[in-house]
Amino acid sequence: MSPLARIPFVRAAQDPTGSCLRDGERVLDNAAFADAVRRLARRFEDLGVAPGDTVAVLLPNCGEIVTTMFAAWFRGSALTPVNPVLTDDEVRYQLEDSAAAVLVGDERSRDLATALGIAWVDVADVHACDESPLLERDPVAAADDFALVIYTSGTTGKPKGVLLDHANVDAMSASLIEHFTLSPADTSLLVLPLFHCNGLVAGVLSALRAGGDVVVAPRFSPDTFWDLVETHRPTYFSAVPTIYAVLDARTEREADTSSLRFVICGAAPMPAELIARFEERFGVPLVEGYGLSEGTVASTINPVAGVRKAGTVGIALPGQEVAVVAADGSPLPSGRRGEVVIRGANVMRGYLGRPEETARVVRDGWLHTGDVGIIDEDGYLRIVDRIKDMIIRGGENIYPKEIEECLYGHPAVLEAAVVGRPDAVLGEVPVAYVAARPGRVVTPEELLAHCAASLARYKVPAEVEVRAELPKNSVGKLVKGLLREPSPV
Template sequence: MSPLARIPFTRAEQDPTGSCVRDGERDLGNARFAADVRRLAQRLGRVGVAPGDTVAVMLPNCAEIVTTMFAAWYRGSALTPVNAALTDDEARYQLQDSAAAVLVGDERARALAASVGIAWLDAASIHADEADGTATEPDDGPVATAGDFALIIYTSGTTGRPKGVLLDHANLDAMSGSLVEHFSLTAADTSLLVLPLFHANGLIAGTLAPLRAGGDVVVAPRFSPDTFWDLVESHRPTYFSAVPTIYAVLDARTEREVDTSSLRFLVCGAAPMPAELIVRFEERFGVPVVEGYGLSESSVASNINPLDGPRKPGTVGIALPGQEVAVVSPSGEQLPPGTRGEVVIRGANVMRGYLGRPEETAKVVRDGWLHTGDVGTIDEDGYLSIVDRIKDLIIRGGENIYPKEIEECLYAHPAVLEAAVVGRPDPVLGEVPVAYVAPRPGRVVTAEELRAHCTAHLARYKVPEDFEVRTALPKNSVGKLVKGLLREPSRV
C-alpha cells in the first residue's frame, strides 16, 4: 500500500482535531478531512471509478482539489488536474487523452463531462456542512500501491499538444520525502499555496510534502499583490513557493511594512530568478529565498539552494537527497565542473514516461537519465547554474548567444520589471537577439536607454538588435514567461 494514500487517515488517528487544510474561512481538521476523502472515494466508486482509472478535477485553487487527489488514490486511481483557464477544446483534449473516467468540478465541468461521455461529480458537495456527520460505508481503506499511477500532469504545451507526464506513487514518495529532508519540514510548518494546483509544484511541494511532515496547508486564492501580505500576516505560513514574476511584482508593488516573522524560507522555481532580485528581496523582507530547479518529469524539483549552508544567488543549488544531477556532452559524456552541457537527472523521482508516447519517452529518458533540454554548469561545490534552454540558443553569425545572459543584464536596469530575449531570423546573420521589456510600476524606460545599458555590459554581438517596451509580457497560467508567443508577434 502507498503510504501517501494513507496520509489523511494517519493524521486523523494521531491528531483528530489538528488543522489539515485551510481555505478561506474554512479550516478542515484532520478527522473531517479524512472523512470527506473517504466519502468522496466511495462516491467515485459508485459512478464506476476503479483501480487504474483516471479521475479528473477542474477547479480554481481550492481545498476540493486536494481532497479529490487523496480520494482518487484511495480508489487506486490517478488524478489529472485540469487548468480551469483552458478553453473547452483544450480541456476536452486532456480528458480524452488521459482517458478520464470522471470529472469533478462545477457546472461548466458538468457540460464538459457530458460532451466527452464521462461521469461528473459536483465539487460543491465535497465539503458540504451536512456531510460532516454523515457515516461512511465500511471498506478496507486506501488500495493504491507504490507502482500505481498517482498523477498525470500535463505540460504547458507552448509548442504542440501538451503531454501527460506519468508519476507513480513511488515517484511522489521519493520526491516528497526528499523535500521534507532538505527543508527539515515538521508538524510546525504551514505551506501557503500560491501556485496553481493543476501543476506539480503546488500538489507536491506545496501540499504533499507539508502534509506528510505533519504540517498543514493554506490554499490561497488567485495571487494579488494587494492582498498577498494580508494572507501571510493572518495565516502565518512558514514558507511558500512562487515564480520570479510574483517576487518581482511583490517587490515593486509593496508599499507598506509587512510582518514576515512567521516565514522560515521562500522558494523560487519554474524559471530562473535574477540574482539581483533574490538579494534585494531577502534584504528588504528579511526572509531567505532559495532558488530551485526541476521539471514535472522529475516530479517537480531536483536542485535547491540549502537553508543550512551557503546559498549562491544565481545558481539553483545542490542536488536534492536521493537524486543525481550531472552535465553531459552531446555524446552523453559527463563533463567536468564549469563546463557547459545538457543537464541530466537520475533518481527514483524520474517519471514513468509520457502517457501514450513511448517514442518521446525514449528520447528524454535514456539509460535511467532524464535529459532535460536545459544547458547548465556545475561548480566545484556541486551548485548547478542554468544557462538556458538548448532550443533557445541563438546563433548569430556563428556566435552562440544564450538569451538568459542578456536577460540578466536587462534585469539589472533599475526600471526593468520583466525581460525576455528571443531569436529573430536574419537574412545575413541567420538569427539575431530581440529584447522585450516591461517596466516597473511608475517607471519609464526607452529602447535607447536599454541599448546603452546592454552595450555597456555585454559584448557587441550579444546586444539585441531591437528593444520593445510593453506594459506586460505574455505568461502561461503558472506565471512563467512564454517566449513562444514573442517569437510569433502576430499571436500576441
C-alpha cells in the first residue's frame, strides 16, 4: 500500500484535533480532513470510479483540491488537476486525453462533464458536514499505481500528460522533507497553483507528510501577501521569480517575516542580484531550486543551513543523481557545459499515450531535460539556458539567460526576456524585452549601453523594447514564445 494514501488517517489517529488544512476562514483538523476524504472516496465509489481510473478537478486553489487528491488515491485512482483559466476546448482536451472518469468542480465543470458523458461532483459537497457514508476500509493505492497526471504547459504542440506513480511522489516528498528538515512544527503557505507539481508536492504533500499543516492562500496580491504571512505564521512558501520581484518592488512597509525559516524559488531562473536583495531586505533565506514535472518537481536545491551559491540552483536532492553530458550522452567533468540529466526514483513513468516521446526523453534511466548547465567542483548546478533557446549569431553561440542576467543588473529593470529573431545576414540576433520597475523609466538606448558595458559585442541585443509588462503563464513564468516573431515566409 502507498504510504501517501494513508497520510490523512495516520494524522487523524495520532492527533485528531491537530490543525491540518486552512483555507480562508475554514480550518480542518486532522479528524475532519480524514472524514472528508473518506466521504468523497465513498462518493467516487458510488459513481463507479475504480482503481486505475483518473479523477479530474477543475477549481481555483482551494482545500477541496487536496481532499480530492487523497480521495482519488483512496480508490487507487490518479488525480489530474486542470488549470481553471483554460478555455473549454482546452479543458475538454485534457479530460479526454486523460480518460477522466469523474470531474470535481463548479457549475462550469458540470456542463463540461455532461457534454462529455462523465460523472460530476459538486465542489460544494466535498467539505459539506453531512451524514453521508464514509469508506471505512483502508486505501487501496499501491506504489506502482499512478498518482498524478500532470499536463505540461504545451509551449510546443499539444500538452502532454506526465505520468507520476506513487513511488515517484513518495520519493520526491521524502527527499524534500529530508532536505528541508520538515517537521510537525512547519506550516506551508501555498502560493503556487495546485494544477502543477510544485504546489501539490512541495507546497502541500511534503508538509502534510511531515506532520505540519497547509494554508491555502488566495490569488497572489502584493498588497495582501504579507498580511497573510503575519496572520498565519508560515515557516516556508514556494514561489516563482516574478512573485519575488513584485514583492520587492511593491512592498512599501515593514513586513514581519520572523515565522519564516526559508522560502523557495523555482520554475524559472532567478537573478542572483534579486536573491541577494530579497534576502537582505526581508531577512529570510531564499533557496533557489531546479526541476521538471517529469522529475516530480525538484532535483536540485540550495541548502538552507549550508552554503548557498547565488546564481546556482544548488545541489542534488537526496536520492537523486544530477549530471551534465555531451551531445553523445557521455558525462562531462565539472566546469564543462552540457545537457542536464537526472536519475532517481522521482523520474516519471512516461508521457501518457506517447511512448516514442517518452523514449526520447528518458534513456537508460536518465531524464534528459533539454537544459544546458554546468556543475562546479562542489556539486552546485548552474543552469545556462534551454538548448532550444540558444541563439546562433553569425556562428557564435549566445545563451539568452546571460543577457537577461545583465539586464536584471540595471536598477530600473523588473523583468527581462531575450529571444532570437531571424536575420538575413547573421542567421539570428538577440532581441530583448524589458518591463521597468514601478515608478522607474528606462529607455532602450540606456539598456543597450548597459549591456555593451558588460557583454561582448556579439551578445549585445540588436534591439531592446520596453513594455508595460511581459507575457506570463498562469504560474507567473515568462512565456517567451509570445515574444518571438514568426519566421519570414
